[in-house]
Amino acid sequence: MKRSQWWTKSLFDFHSTLGVGLGVLLFATVFSGTVAVLADELMHWEYPAFRTCDSGDLTVQQAIDRADQRLDLPESFVVFLPHDEHSCLTVQQLNEARWNGVEWLTFDPSDRREASLSLSGATWLLVRMHTNFVAQNAIGRYASGFVGILFLLSILAGILMHRRIREQAYSLNSGGSARKVAADVHKSVGVWAFPFHLLMGLTGAWVGLAGLVTAVMGFAALGSQEAVFEAVLGPPAEPTGTEVAMVDLDQLIDEAQTAVPGGTPHFLFLEHWNDENARLHVHLHRDDRLGDDIARILWGRDGSHAMTLDFSEESPYQQLYAAVAPLHYATFGDTPLKLVYFLLGCMMCLLIGSGLAVWVAHREQTSTRPSRWPPKLATGGCAGIVVATAALLAARPFFPDAVDPFLLSAGIYFGVWLVVIVGALLSPATLRDFLVTSSRGAAFLLLAAAVVPAVLDASLLSDTSSAVVEVVLVLCAFALLFWARRLRGQGVARSVETRAVRA
Numbered sequence: 093m094k095r096s097q098w099w100t101k102s103l104f105d106f107h108s109t110l111g112v113g114l115g116v117l118l119f120a121t122v123f124s125g126t127v128a129v130l131a132d133e134l135m136h137w138e139y140p141a142f143r144t145c146d147s148g149d150l151t152v153q154q155a156i157d158r159a160d161q162r163l164d165l166p167e168s169f170v171v172f173l174p175h176d177e178h179s180c181l182t183v184q185q186l187n188e189a190r191w192n193g194v195e196w197l198t199f200d201p202s203d204r205r206e207a208s209l210s211l212s213g214a215t216w217l218l219v220r221m222h223t224n225f226v227a228q229n230a231i232g233r234y235a236s237g238f239v240g241i242l243f244l245l246s247i248l249a250g251i252l253m254h255r256r257i258r259e260q261a262y263s264l265n266s267g268g269s270a271r272k273v274a275a276d277v278h279k280s281v282g283v284w285a286f287p288f289h290l291l292m293g294l295t296g297a298w299v300g301l302a303g304l305v306t307a308v309m310g311f312a313a314l315g316s317q318e319a320v321f322e323a324v325l326g327p328p329a330e331p332t333g334t335e336v337a338m339v340d341l342d343q344l345i346d347e348a349q350t351a352v353p354g355g356t357p358h359f360l361f362l363e364h365w366n367d368e369n370a371r372l373h374v375h376l377h378r379d380d381r382l383g384d385d386i387a388r389i390l391w392g393r394d395g396s397h398a399m400t401l402d403f404s405e406e407s408p409y410q411q412l413y414a415a416v417a418p419l420h421y422a423t424f425g426d427t428p429l430k431l432v433y434f435l436l437g438c439m440m441c442l443l444i445g446s447g448l449a450v451w452v453a454h455r456e457q458t459s460t461r462p463s464r465w466p467p468k469l470a471t472g473g474c475a476g477i478v479v480a481t482a483a484l485l486a487a488r489p490f491f492p493d494a495v496d497p498f499l500l501s502a503g504i505y506f507g508v509w510l511v512v513i514v515g516a517l518l519s520p521a522t523l524r525d526f527l528v529t530s531s532r533g534a535a536f537l538l539l540a541a542a543v544v545p546a547v548l549d550a551s552l553l554s555d556t557s558s559a560v561v562e563v564v565l566v567l568c569a570f571a572l573l574f575w576a577r578r579l580r581g582q583g584v585a586r587s588v589e590t591r592a593v594r595a
Contacts, residue, residue, distance in 0.1 A: 114239070114242055115444055115447065115448045115451075115470055115473075115474070116469070116470055116473030116474060117239060118239060118242070118243055118246075118444050119441060119444045119445065119448075119473070119474045119477060120221070120473070120477050121222060121236060121239050121243075122243075122292075122437065122440045122441055122444060123437075123441050123477050123478065123481070124218050124221040124222040124477070124481075125222040125292075125296075125437060126433075126434055126437030126438060126440070126441060127218050127434075127481060128215075128218045128219045128221075128222045129421065129422055129430050129433045129434055129437060130430055130431075130434060130560070130561065130564065131215055131218070131219050132178060132430075132557065133427060133430070133557040133558070133560050133561050134214075134215040134218075134561055135215050136178075136555055136557035136558045136561070137545070137552070137557070137558040137561040137562070138213060138214055138215050138488060139196075139198075139208075139210045140549060140551070140552075141180070141198040141208035141210055142178065142180055142182075142198060142210075143551065143552070143555035143557070143558055144200065144205070144551065145174070145179040145180040145181075145198070145199075145200045145201060145202070146179065146200060146201065146202040146204065147174070147179060147201055147202060148200065148201035148202030148203055148204070149201070149202075149203070150181065150199060150200070150201045150202070150203045151341075151342045152171060152173070152181065152341045152342050152345060152360070153340050153341040153342050155171070155181050155183065155199045155207075156171070156183065156341060156362075158199070158207060159183040159197050159199075159207070162197065162207065162209075163183075163185065163195070163197060163209075165183070165185060165365070166185055166186075167331065167363075167364045167365060167366075167367065168361070168362060168363050168364060168365070169183060169184065169185040169361075169362055169365075170183075170184045170185070170359060170360065170361050170362075171183050171184070171359060171360040171362065172184065172358070172359045173357055173358055173359060173360070174201055175356075175358055179201065180198045180199060180200065180201070181198075181199040181200075181201055182196050182197070182198050182199070183196070183197040183199075184196050190211070190496060190498065190499075191228070191496075191498060191499060191502075192212070192216070192217075192220055192226060192228060192498055193211065193212060193496070193498060194211075194212040194216060195209065195210070195211055195212070196209070196210045196211075196212075197209050197210075198210060211496065211497050211498065212497065212498045213488065213491065213497030213498055213500075213501050214484050214485060214488045214497070214501045216498060216501075217484070217498060217501040217502055217505060218481070218484075221505075222236070223236060223299075223300075224236055226502065230303055230304075233300050233303065234300060234301060234303070234304050235300075236296070236300040237296070237297050237298075237299065237300020237301035237302075237304070238297075238300070238301070239296075239300075240292075240293055240294075240295075240296030240297035240298075240299075240300055240301075241293070241297045241301075243289075243292075243293045243296070244290070244293030244294060244297060247282065247286065247289050247290065247293060247443075248290075250282055251282070251283075251286060277442065277446040278443060278446035278447050278449075278450055281439050281442050281443045281446065282443055285436060285439045285440070285443070288436045288439075288440075289440060289443070291419065292420065292437075292440065295416045295417075295419050295420035296420055298416045298420075299416060299417055299420050302413065302416075329363055329364060329369045329370070329371045329398075330369060331364040331367045331368075331369055332367060332368045332369050333367070334367065334368040335366050335367065335368075336366070336367070336368050336370075336393050337393075338365065338366060338370060338392045338393065339390075339392060339393070339394060339395040341360075341372070343395065344372050344374065344390050344392075344395055345357055345360070345374055347390070347395065348374035348376065348388035348390065349374075349376065351388055351397075351400075352376045352378070352386050352388060352400075354378050355376030355377065355378050355386055356376060356377050356378070357374050357375065357376050358375060358376070358377050359375050360372060360373065360374055360375070361373035361375070362392075365392060366392075367392075368393060369391075369393075370391070370392030370393065371389055371390065371391055371392060371398055372389070372390045372391075372392050373387050373388075373389050374387070374388045374389075374390065375387050376388060382415045382418060382419065382424055384404050384414075385403070385414060386400065386401065386402045386404075387400070387401040387402075388400050389401070427556075427557065427560055431560070431564075434564070444474075445474055448470045448471075448474065451470075465517065467523060468516045468517050468519075468523065469513065469516070469517065471516050471523050471526060471527065472512050472513035472514070472515065472516025472517060472526075473509075473513055473516075475512055475516065475526070475527060475530040475531075475534075476508065476509040476510070476511075476512030476513050476516075476530075477509060478530070478531075478534045478572075479508055479509075479512050479530055479533055479534045479537070480504070480505045480506070480507075480508040480509040480512070481505070481534075482533075482534040482535075482537035482538045482541065483504060483505075483508045483537050484501055484504050484505045484508075485537070485538070485541035485565070486537040486538070486540045486541040486544070487504055488501075488541070488545075489544050489545050489548055512530065524579055524580075527576075527579055528576045528579050528580050531572045531573070531575050531576035531579070532572070532573065532576045534569075534572050535568075535569040535570070535572035535573045535576070536569070538565045538566075538568055538569035538572070539565070539566065539569045541565050542562050542565035542566050542569070545562075546562060
């Protein structure tokens with residue numbers, strides 16, 4: 093075998109092994125991330141309290157005092173301040189008694205309604221599915237980072253394997269065989285969206301493995317992970333157990349904003365609040381450059397300045413660290429940018445799905461006795477993710493108040509996913525017919541998810557973020573119906589052709 097042929101075959105085998113062996117896992121990660129990029133908009137759509145706020149004079153200090161009376165706040169918690177897309181003032185705290193539990197107490201700045209307590213539900217599940225596979229510790233985040241590396245290696249191998257990139261970028265034939273169509277779609281999407289796929293693979297791996305890389309660097313350079321954190325973030329503020337009066341929060345926020353010209357405070361982290369060593373982290377955002385998030389840290393007991401973290405003025409490593417997360421999650425832009433990310437994320441899902449389809453068709457044509465289990469498992473795994481997400485969004489308006497919404501969301505999501513996988517494995521229907529049925533089912537669930545909340549709450553469509561979600565749900569439903577129709581049409585045409593040949 094010539095060296096060039098050996099090199100091409102090795103790349104093809106490497107690309108196929110990664111793309112097929114981890115195809116379902118890649119699809120689940122990418123699909124959940126594609127949906128979760130609209131997390132802010134989904135929060136408005138899921139929780140009415142987030143879309144009924146109005147501007148007003150309620151101060152941060154007043155909100156914290158009320159939150160402490162109602163929730164008995166822990167020593168450390170987060171406060172999200174109102175901004176253009178989110179007009180509420182929200183106190184967020186972790187609740188260790190709940191699985192992956194987060195609680196939001198939402199205040200209307202106009203103070204015309206009682207603060208509303210919301211528990212993490214469908215949106216939070218989709219976010220956690222993408223970031224750490226719903227695990228409570230860092231292991232899930234590291235696993236997500238490794239998936240990013242595998243995706244990156246797979247697309248690089250695919251680009252290197254196909255030498256005639258310019259020709260393959262235009263070789264989309266919608267009228268050929270299923271394998272030919274899937275192969276053309278796979279190549280075209282891989283070529284045209286390669287820069288975005290490369291960016292997502294790099295930033296996803298970095299975000300997921302940043303903690304592990306920091307730990308390794310800490311042990312290698314400074315002897316411990318804690319030493320690295322202290323070198324970057326300064327010495328930690330250990331609580332003393334002595335309770336003292338705190339400086340007014342609004343005064344501290346004003347001082348931080350004055351110290352950072354052009355900075356807009358967007359969230360606060362209150363560390364060991366009411367303790368003698370309490371600190372307030374005021375995170376301000378400037379539009380100067382990507383990832384320009386500045387943390388102004390003040391002592392709560394007297395308001396004196398503790399330190400300022402401005403990665404834009406630090407080492408290249410710290411500047412990169414500050415820019416990677418906004419790039420991956422599209423947090424540096426508004427809803428139009430997120431919709432672009434959503435569309436490109438759908439193309440990533442199409443890339444993975446078409447790659448699996450090519451493998452299934454190739455396996456059936458080249459093997460004398462191909463096993464039916466791998467193709468069915470791959471088909472059920474990918475289709476199940478889509479159906480499970482649609483079912484979760486359709487069922488969300490009917491969640492009872494007495495049940496933990498996160499646990500119920502997880503039960504519906506993973507339960508439906510498992511049912512679809514088992515259905516694919518046991519169904520006597522062809523994979524094409526199974527995909528047609530799954531696509532139609534997901535489409536009708538998405539239409540129900542769009543129609544039912546709008547009927548139950550007339551104010552939903554008046555909120556811009558929620559209306560965006562409604563439009564996306566409807567468009568995705570029609571896209572799935574179009575996809576099912578094309579699949580069905582190809583299946584009928586192929587059946588007619590087969591009968592004609594036999595006759």
